[in-house]
Amino acid sequence: MSRIDFLTFLMLPTFLGLLAWYFGVELAPEVFSVSISVFSIFSALLFSAQVAMYGVFRSDRKATGDAILEADAQQEAQDARELLREVNANVSYLIFVSCLAVTTFLIFFAAPIPCQIEAGLLIAIYCHFLLTVAMVLKRAHEIFDSEYAKPLRFNKHDDPRA
Template sequence: MGDTLPSIAISSFSIFSAMLFASQVAAFSVFNYKISEIKPKNNPDDIVRKTREMNFSVRSEELRGAFRRINAGISVLTLISIFIVAATLGVVAEPPPEMSRVLTAAVCLFATHFFMSFIITCHQVFLFFDTAYAGESV
């Protein structure tokens, strides 16, 4: 690795992991807002109330499942970012040549895995919002 590449990798993945954590917090608040938004209002008619409660429970479970998948993807991305920073720091610390090759390979492997996980998570988020904008159930 060159001189500037490790510092760029450390900076970018450190910032990216903080942004991922912030997005998890934001997703949690959106999830709580969405659940409270679809909560049924009290209705004196017993049949209408029961139907709304059933629809609420089904819809909230669908939302919960979608947000769990997105949250799992973001968690994986955050962990991979931390591993990349740790492995890059190991390379920068100038370990023995054999260890340096292993750490460089680990950085490449983690970076590849990160970008593949990023694509999958972006696709899940796209499907979630596309379905929500279409007005269908998630």
């Protein structure tokens, strides 16, 4: 993990949350019930995305019969696999953050906690979550873009005109 990642993904949300706390930002009570819904939906969608990524990982690689092309394809597959492992770790982390956020917002909804603390934590959690989602989207885009950029190869027996 680089320093810039640490500052961006942990310190920036913490800083924004502390600013909200310092300036006494207050939120409407319905913010927590909406947040519970948002993070519950996101956790289900993220789990579905994880399953879809596994499908990409399991996709068959066709042998071409050309040693050079197969070596290139093998390196591309290894690069995609490493990127998929990173995205999987990030998605798993986001699912955990979603569950943690739902639990936190349920507590805020039910317990009398000072509004400034609630607002600061809510802003920090949302900011951290959105930054991490942006990183996952960037990595997922790289994976899918590399898959879409590959030329289509058909075997003669797959071609209905043959």
